Amino acid sequence: MHAFLLCRNEAARIDKIVKRVKVELNHVPYHVAEYPVGVDSQAEDIVQMLKSRDTGARIVGILGPEGIGKTTIVKAVYNRIVNFFDATSIILDIRKSTPIIQLQNQLLREITKNEKMQVANVGSGVTLIRERIKDKKVLVILDGAESRDQIKALACKKEWLHRGSRIIITSRKKELLNVENEIYKVKELDAAQSLSLFCQHVFGTEEPGEGFADISEGIASAARGIPEVIKKFSNQLINTKNMDEWEEILKEAMKMD
Structure with a gap:
């Protein structure tokens, strides 16, 4: 019986390692910048914000004016933490004119690894996203959010997230980064x-x-x-x-x- 338990524990450990290797192989690091001056320290600040002693989900907003480097920093953050999640999606350079269904399709395809995933309308997209992320520890990055509708349509509610999940939203608009979210203000270069x-x-x-x-x-x-x-x-x-x-x-x- 003791030997059986040891074998089962060893099998579980090996299975966990295999899953982690698969995750790492599926994620190609983003090119951050040709000259990433001032990026590393701010990326590390955000990584520390994302850490938590409890197992709950967290949402962090990254605030700063256009051109200050929000996209660059968030790519550096992604590269540092991507391998700690079951599924990830990073949507860069969102524009006000970007159709919401297009954003939903990208998120779903990246989370599910199914390129054929497509939603019929925004409402069904919210339902499907919520269903697909509820049992996974996910990392979702929405870079350059321009409206509340975009954020709502991408199921960014803490209560819908599986424990350990992290949502990062960057915007130049403070009013979009809800008070319930922690906000990191990007610093100018000295x-x-x-x-x-x-x-x-x-x-x-x-x-x-x-x-x-x-x-x-x-x-x-x-x-x-x-x-x-x-x-x-x-x-x-x-x-x-x-x-x-x-x-x-x-x-x-x-x-x-």
Whole structure:
């Protein structure tokens, strides 16, 4: 009898390992960014928010203006935690004009691994999503939510989730991230990070090229710590060392203040 129990326990342990390997093989890491300056620390902050001593589900909102790096950070978070869930869905760059049924179909296909999954209407989509996630520890990321209807249609209610599940919603609209959810506010890059990101894009190093230190600091500073703005200015300067052109970009950047 004792030997039988040992064999059964060993079989259960092996089965658990096999399931985990299958999960890991099914998830290809997302490319986060060419130069992920300031991403790791914020991704780790969010991972810590997602951890919990209890076994309940959690919903976390990520708040920040356009271009601050919400999508980049959430991809880094996904890569860190994806293998701890039975099923996952990550819907990136949601737009206001994106049909809700299209979002529901993507979520269902990713959760079920069934590419033929399709819903007839929004109401039946909510019911089907709720049915498919109720018994699974899921990770769902909704990036760039623009309306409450989008969130409601994707079954983002804590009481519908299986224990251990995590929902992450990013938005530039604070009113969409309900008070019952924990909210992480994305931080702007500091002066050193801004300069480093700018220089990596323009010079391929973390420091400015000779003769370009002061003007590089000026342009990076004027971007107010917003990575997409830094990238915009740096892209205009990658192929030129003409100081007149740099001065024009600095003037343009200063108008943002």
